[in-house]
Amino acid sequence: MKQKFDLSGFKNNDIRGVIGKQVSEELAYLIGKAFAQWLITRNPSLHLQKGTVSNSNRITSVTGNESDSKLSNVVVIGRDNRETSLPYQNALTTGLMEVGIEVIDLGVTGTEEVYFATRHTKALGGIQITASHNPIHYNGMKLVAENAYPISKNSGLEAIKSLVKNMALEPDYQKFLGKNKESKIQRLHSTSFLTEYIEHLLSYIETSKINPLRIVVNPGNGVASHVLDALEKKFIELKIPITFIKINFEPDGQFPNGIPNPLIKSHQTVTQQAVLQYAADLGLAWDGDFDRCFFFDENGRYIEGYYMVGLLTEAFLKKETNATVLHDTRLIWNTIEVAKKFGGNSIQVKAGHALIKEKMREESAVYGGEMSAHHYFKDFGYCDSGMIPWLLIIELISKTQQSLAELTSASINTFPSSGEINCTVENPQQVIENVLARYKNKAVNIDHTDGISLDLGEWRFNLRQSNTEPLIRLNVETRGNKVLLAEKTDEILSLLT
Incomplete structure (x- = not known):
C-alpha cells in the first residue's frame, strides 16, 4: 500500500512541524536516505561502504578557514532533548547508513555544535534534530552540507523533499522499523568534540583581560547546560573570574518552566528576577538549541536584539578596523551609526540564515547580526552561535570598564524602537501595499530588500510578511523621539486591522 506523507514541514530553511503529522520516525528515515543520495550527487567521487558507523576521533580535523581538501565520508548528527529527538536520530542514521554514509553520533548537542563538528571533521554534512523554541508537540531538523554550508529551499532542501516524496511511494520504505533498526542503532556510542569546541569559543576573546563578573545563566531546561559546565570548568582552570548563577539549568524535554523561548515576555521574568536577587552583572538566556542568546543588563532590563547587534559590531570593529558587518x-x-563610528562598513540584507551566510561569504564579512538574536561569525564558518556573543560582550564589558546598561543606554535613547510587533491578517500582501500607498509620497527613501522599509526622516519603519504564517511583522524606530515612536507605531497598527 502506498504511503502518503505530509511534507509541509519542509520550510525555507529547515524541516519542522507537528509530531506525528509533519514529522515522524518514518519521515526521518526517508530524509536520511534522501539526504545521503543528495550528498552523493553533490560529491560523485565518494567510495561508499554501507552500514558504517563512527564512534572515534580518527577523522582528520579542520579549523580556521574553509578547506577545499578531501571530505570524509561522514555525516554528523546531534539532537536536542525533546522526547522524540532520539527516535528521529535513530531513523535518520538508519537511512544514511543504508545508502552507505558513515555516521558520527554527537549525542545531545546544540545546533552550533553540529556546525562545528561538520567543519572539524571535514564531514559531507550535518543534521541537528531540534524544534528549538517551538511548542512541545513540535520537532524538526536543520541540515547543512560541507563546511556547515546552509541547506535552504533553493540550495538543496527542495531537492531532498522531492527525493523523499518519490521514496514514500516505494512499498518497502517501512523496512527500517523493528529488529533491524534496533540491532544497528543501539550499539551506537556518542563522539564528543566538546573540548575542541570550547577551545574554539575561547579563541574569540583575550581571556587574561576578563574582569570578575557574576552572570545569571538560564538555558530554559534546554541543552546549553553541558557547554556552560564545560566553560565553567575551563574558566576555573584558566583562573578567569566568572561566576555562574544557574537557573532552569537541568535539561528536561518536558520543559517544566515553559518552552525555552526568551522572546516571550513572560519567560523573561525569571531571568530578570534572578539578576536582581543575586546582584548579578548581567543575565543570559537561550532558546532550546542555544543558537540564540538573549541579554539582560545589571538592572534586569531585557536588551533588544537590535542593540546587541550594534554592540557586537563595536566589539568586532575594535578588533579589526575597516571590516564589513551585515545586518x-x-x-x-x-x-549603521556604530559601524561608521568605529571605521567599518555595514551592509543590510534580507533576514534569514541562508541569505545572510551567503552574503557574508560574498563580502567576507566578519560578523552578521539579526535583531531576532541570530549572530553569525566568519571564523565560525559564517554560522550562527549563541555562545560566542556573550563571550565577546563580557570581554567588551571588561575592557571598557562599563556595565551592559552603560554600553547600551546611549543607543537605546538615540534610536528608540518598537521591537517586533506581529499582526495576524487575512491578506498580508494587500495590507502591506495599502501601508506603502499611505506613506510612499512622504518617504525620503523606500527599500524593498525585505518587505518594505520607509525612511521618513525622523522616523522609519519596516513591514514584512512571515514566510510561514499569515502574519505581518512591524518594526518602527525614531531619532531619539519616544513620543513620536509611540504615535507612529499606533498609527501604522491602526492600518493593519
Whole structure:
C-alpha cells in the first residue's frame, strides 16, 4: 500500500512541524536516505561502504578557514532533548547508513555544535534534530552540507523533499522499523568534540583581560547546560573570574518552566528576577538549541536584539578596523551609526540564515547580526552561535570598564524602537501595499530588500510578511523621539486591522 506523507514541514530553511503529522520516525528515515543520495550527487567521487558507523576521533580535523581538501565520508548528527529527538536520530542514521554514509553520533548537542563538528571533521554534512523554541508537540531538523554550508529551499532542501516524496511511494520504505533498526542503532556510542569546541569559543576573546563578573545563566531546561559546565570548568582552570548563577539549568524535554523561548515576555521574568536577587552583572538566556542568546543588563532590563547587534559590531570593529558587518533591514540606524563610528562598513540584507551566510561569504564579512538574536561569525564558518556573543560582550564589558546598561543606554535613547510587533491578517500582501500607498509620497527613501522599509526622516519603519504564517511583522524606530515612536507605531497598527 502506498504511503502518503505530509511534507509541509519542509520550510525555507529547515524541516519542522507537528509530531506525528509533519514529522515522524518514518519521515526521518526517508530524509536520511534522501539526504545521503543528495550528498552523493553533490560529491560523485565518494567510495561508499554501507552500514558504517563512527564512534572515534580518527577523522582528520579542520579549523580556521574553509578547506577545499578531501571530505570524509561522514555525516554528523546531534539532537536536542525533546522526547522524540532520539527516535528521529535513530531513523535518520538508519537511512544514511543504508545508502552507505558513515555516521558520527554527537549525542545531545546544540545546533552550533553540529556546525562545528561538520567543519572539524571535514564531514559531507550535518543534521541537528531540534524544534528549538517551538511548542512541545513540535520537532524538526536543520541540515547543512560541507563546511556547515546552509541547506535552504533553493540550495538543496527542495531537492531532498522531492527525493523523499518519490521514496514514500516505494512499498518497502517501512523496512527500517523493528529488529533491524534496533540491532544497528543501539550499539551506537556518542563522539564528543566538546573540548575542541570550547577551545574554539575561547579563541574569540583575550581571556587574561576578563574582569570578575557574576552572570545569571538560564538555558530554559534546554541543552546549553553541558557547554556552560564545560566553560565553567575551563574558566576555573584558566583562573578567569566568572561566576555562574544557574537557573532552569537541568535539561528536561518536558520543559517544566515553559518552552525555552526568551522572546516571550513572560519567560523573561525569571531571568530578570534572578539578576536582581543575586546582584548579578548581567543575565543570559537561550532558546532550546542555544543558537540564540538573549541579554539582560545589571538592572534586569531585557536588551533588544537590535542593540546587541550594534554592540557586537563595536566589539568586532575594535578588533579589526575597516571590516564589513551585515545586518537585517528591520531596524538599521543604530548599527549603521556604530559601524561608521568605529571605521567599518555595514551592509543590510534580507533576514534569514541562508541569505545572510551567503552574503557574508560574498563580502567576507566578519560578523552578521539579526535583531531576532541570530549572530553569525566568519571564523565560525559564517554560522550562527549563541555562545560566542556573550563571550565577546563580557570581554567588551571588561575592557571598557562599563556595565551592559552603560554600553547600551546611549543607543537605546538615540534610536528608540518598537521591537517586533506581529499582526495576524487575512491578506498580508494587500495590507502591506495599502501601508506603502499611505506613506510612499512622504518617504525620503523606500527599500524593498525585505518587505518594505520607509525612511521618513525622523522616523522609519519596516513591514514584512512571515514566510510561514499569515502574519505581518512591524518594526518602527525614531531619532531619539519616544513620543513620536509611540504615535507612529499606533498609527501604522491602526492600518493593519
